[in-house]
Amino acid sequence: MSRTDIKATLAIALLMLWPKVVHAQDISQIAKSDPLIITGAVGTQNTYYHSSMGNGFASPLTNSVWANLNISVYGFSMPFSFYYANSNTSFNYPHFSFNLSPRYKNWTGHFGRSSMPFSSYVMNVSFNGVGLEYRNSKFHTGAFYGQLRNAINDNPENPNARAPQYRRMGWGFYVGYGSARHSVDLYLLRAYDRLSSIDERWRSYVSPQENLVVGVRARTAPTKWLSFSANAAVSAFTSNTEAPKMGEGQMEQWDKVFDVRYTSLARFAGDATMSIHLNNFQTSIFYRMVQPDYTSLGTYYMSNNYHSLGITASTNLFRKLSLSATFTGQEDNLTNRQLYTTRGFVYNANASTALGKNLFLSVGYNGYLQTQGDGRIQVNDSTRIHRIMHSLYITPSYSISGTDIDHMFSLSGSYTENKDLNRFATGESDVKTMAAGLSHSMNVKAWETSFVTSLNHQQSEGYETRYTTDILSFTADRAFLKEKNLHASASVSLCYNDIKDNQRMLSAGADMSLSYTFKKVHAFSFAAGVNKYNDVNITDDESSYKTTEINASLNYTYTFTLLELKKKGEAKEKSKKVNK
Numbered sequence: 415m416s417r418t419d420i421k422a423t424l425a426i427a428l429l430m431l432w433p434k435v436v437h438a439q440d441i442s443q444i445a446k447s448d449p450l451i452i453t454g455a456v457g458t459q460n461t462y463y464h465s466s467m468g469n470g471f472a473s474p475l476t477n478s479v480w481a482n483l484n485i486s487v488y489g490f491s492m493p494f495s496f497y498y499a500n501s502n503t504s505f506n507y508p509h510f511s512f513n514l515s516p517r518y519k520n521w522t523g524h525f526g527r528s529s530m531p532f533s534s535y536v537m538n539v540s541f542n543g544v545g546l547e548y549r550n551s552k553f554h555t556g557a558f559y560g561q562l563r564n565a566i567n568d569n570p571e572n573p574n575a576r577a578p579q580y581r582r583m584g585w586g587f588y589v590g591y592g593s594a595r596h597s598v599d600l601y602l603l604r605a606y607d608r609l610s611s612i613d614e615r616w617r618s619y620v621s622p623q624e625n626l627v628v629g630v631r632a633r634t635a636p637t638k639w640l641s642f643s644a645n646a647a648v649s650a651f652t653s654n655t656e657a658p659k660m661g662e663g664q665m666e667q668w669d670k671v672f673d674v675r676y677t678s679l680a681r682f683a684g685d686a687t688m689s690i691h692l693n694n695f696q697t698s699i700f701y702r703m704v705q706p707d708y709t710s711l712g713t714y715y716m717s718n719n720y721h722s723l724g725i726t727a728s729t730n731l732f733r734k735l736s737l738s739a740t741f742t743g744q745e746d747n748l749t750n751r752q753l754y755t756t757r758g759f760v761y762n763a764n765a766s767t768a769l770g771k772n773l774f775l776s777v778g779y780n781g782y783l784q785t786q787g788d789g790r791i792q793v794n795d796s797t798r799i800h801r802i803m804h805s806l807y808i809t810p811s812y813s814i815s816g817t818d819i820d821h822m823f824s825l826s827g828s829y830t831e832n833k834d835l836n837r838f839a840t841g842e843s844d845v846k847t848m849a850a851g852l853s854h855s856m857n858v859k860a861w862e863t864s865f866v867t868s869l870n871h872q873q874s875e876g877y878e879t880r881y882t883t884d885i886l887s888f889t890a891d892r893a894f895l896k897e898k899n900l901h902a903s904a905s906v907s908l909c910y911n912d913i914k915d916n917q918r919m920l921s922a923g924a925d926m927s928l929s930y931t932f933k934k935v936h937a938f939s940f941a942a943g944v945n946k947y948n949d950v951n952i953t954d955d956e957s958s959y960k961t962t963e964i965n966a967s968l969n970y971t972y973t974f975t976l977l978e979l980k981k982k983g984e985a986k987e988k989s990k991k992v993n994k
Contacts, residue, residue: 447488450979454483457971464964476500483976522547530556532588535647535683536601536629537712539563541584557587562712565611578616580607580623584712592633601629601647604671605711607655621654625711626672639691646684651709653677681708683718697727706749720746739763747789755787756799777808796838805830820857826850842877849873863892880914899931921947935973942966 461476478499485492514525524530524545532538543560563582568575583606590599607622629647636642650672657677672678685702706719724742731737740762747755764778786799811824830847853868866889873882887907894900904926911919925943932938947961 448486448978448980449488450977451486451975452483452977453486453973453975454481455971455973456481457969459967459969461967462965466960466962473500520548520550522549524558528558528560530558530586530588532586532603532712533599533601533629533631533645533647534713535645535649535716536603536627536710537584537586539712539714552593553591555587555589557585559585562605565608567612567616570613570615578612578620580609580620581611582607582711586712595635595641596633598632599630601627601631603627603629603710603712609655617656621677622656623711624652624655624673625709626650627710627712641689641691642687643689644684644686646682647710648680648682649708649710650674650678650680651707651711679707681705681718683708683716694731695727695729697725699723699725703748706751719748719752720744721748735765735767737763737765750789752789753791754789754793757785757787759783772813773810774812775808775810778806780805796836798836800835801833802835803830803832818859820859822855824851824853826852840877845874845876847872847874861892863890865890880912882910882912884910901929903927917949919947919949921945937969937971937973939969940967 457480459476459478459480463474463476476499478497480498481496483494485494513527514523515528516523516525524543524547527540527542528545529540530537530545530547539562541558541560541562543558545556545558545560547556548554560583561581562584563579565581566576566579568578584603586601586603588599588601590597592598604626606624609617609622612620627647627649629645631643631645633641633643652673652675654677655673655675657675660674660676660678683704685700687698687700689698690696701721701723703721704716704718708716708718710716722742722744724740726738726740728736728738740760742760743757744759745755745757746752760782762778762780764776766774766776768774781802781804784799784801786793805828807826807828809824809826811822813823814821827850828848830845830849832843832845834841834843849870849872851868851870853866855864855866857864866887868885868887870885871883873880875881885907886909887905889903889905891903892901894902904924906924907922909919909921909923911917911921923943923945925941927939927941929937929939943965945963947963949960
């Protein structure tokens with residue numbers, strides 16, 4: 415290999431080892447940060463698994479070694495990582511992904527992968543580029559330019575090529591003014607796909623897009639107990655920028671900011687809320703509407719073609735009783751172009767109280783109703799969607815604090831029903847579930863040990879089916895040694911499953927774990943468990959499902975500080991300092 419090849423190889427290797435993330439840093443704090451700190455951690459994870467049914471579920475023995483290294487230069491962090499497992503090695507060299515957001519007084523700059531506080535209807539993705547923000551007590555503004563999405567441009571002749579996508583660029587700004595009681599913010603985003611970012615052969619499969627979004631968000635509180643807020647945006651979206659332009663009439667006035675094409679459309683999205691805050695009562699009413707096909711290239715996927723109305727309320731009575739309730743109704747098919755219209759209603763009510771110093775009680779109800787109405791065609795009564803799902807729960811608890819022992823008793827009960835209300839329904843999809851649980855926790859102060867015993871029962875009934883589960887478990891937990899750095903726990907459980915006219919299964923399990931920390935840098939942990947499953951049907955069948963599973967794991971982690979160069983006046987230089 416020539417010297418030129420060696421130099422090129424070294425250059426590529428250095429680029430691969432270049433830090434992948436440089437975190438945000440306040441310029442005014444750089445002088446206060448330490449010049450150089452190198453820290454890291456190494457560890458190993460080892461697991462063993464055995465099943466009498468064979469090792470098709472998991473590998474019998476898994477061993478891995480990993481290492482992390484972090485280099486901090488004046489507060490900028492550069493992480494590296496290495497991972498080895500069962501003869502498979504991966505090195506996560508830091509891909510170049512720069513992120514620097516220096517701050518000085520009221521100014522903040524952005525370089526690399528960053529984000530800005532735009533409206534949720536306008537932009538909520540990060541950008542890779544440059545930006546600048548200014549913010550004082552009442553006025554704030556910001557602007558950015560950068561890449562919103564990477565291109566995917568695999569070889570079109572590769573049968574396993576990934577789905578192509580264009581590199582998406584964008585720029586935008588926001589400006590706002592206000593106080594805690596009154597404020598208004600304006601937003602603008604311009605996003606577009608670069609046509610040349612993917613192979614020409616891909617362009618017949620995917621179309622380049624562009625977008626212009628203008629948004630506004632405002633809030634006002636005319637009194638201490640009443641406030642209004644609104645958030646809205648208008649989006650001009652083109653699904654294919656290679657479509658012909660519409661250059662007639664009023665469309666020409668938009669050519670300087672947005673090319674209106676035959677694949678362009680304008681849509682609206684917004685919401686409004688009114689809130690009331692009194693002494694012991696709070697309520698709010700909100701309305702939201704997102705028009706069909708509303709799209710912003712600066713956001714992740716957003717549901718559209720619906721509007722919803724909701725109300726929430728909460729209060730405290732007698733300083734002991736807390737009540738809350740919500741109701742939301744939603745309907746789609748705003749333009750009546752769908753075949754059917756779907757409506758959904760979500761409602762719930764909750765109450766909690768303290769009955770004395772030791773008894774606590776919570777009850778609640780949750781419901782969901784879905785209905786289907788006419789759209790472009792009339793709904794057939796026999797297939798109409800009309801379904802309800804509701805649940806009721808209650809959770810009382812009682813605590814006893816003693817000189818030597820603390821007790822906590824808790825009981826839980828719930829009922830859930832999912833039912834088809836269509837009068838022609840046969841009930842095949844209906845399900846009813848009842849669940850109950852009882853637990854007792856005890857803390858023995860002299861032993862510094864806690865014990866938990868629990869019993870849970872659940873029964874689900876469907877169309878000609880019934881499934882029952884009962885679980886009994888016991889757990890003990892304790893910390894040892896003067897520094898409480900040795901922790902041990904153990905548990906045993908028994909589970910019975912009964913599927914009507916099908917199968918009865920009894921399983922038992924035991925687990926234990928130990929963890930120990932030495933000098934705060936060495937961490938050991940060990941866990942082991944055995945589970946046995948047995949078919950307990952009345953008929954003794956040789957093919958009955960009987961299985962024993964054994965698992966164990968042993969882990970170790972060592973954290974270290976390899977090098978410390980402290981700032982002047984705070985500490986002397988510490989080089990090659992390794993914790994033992």
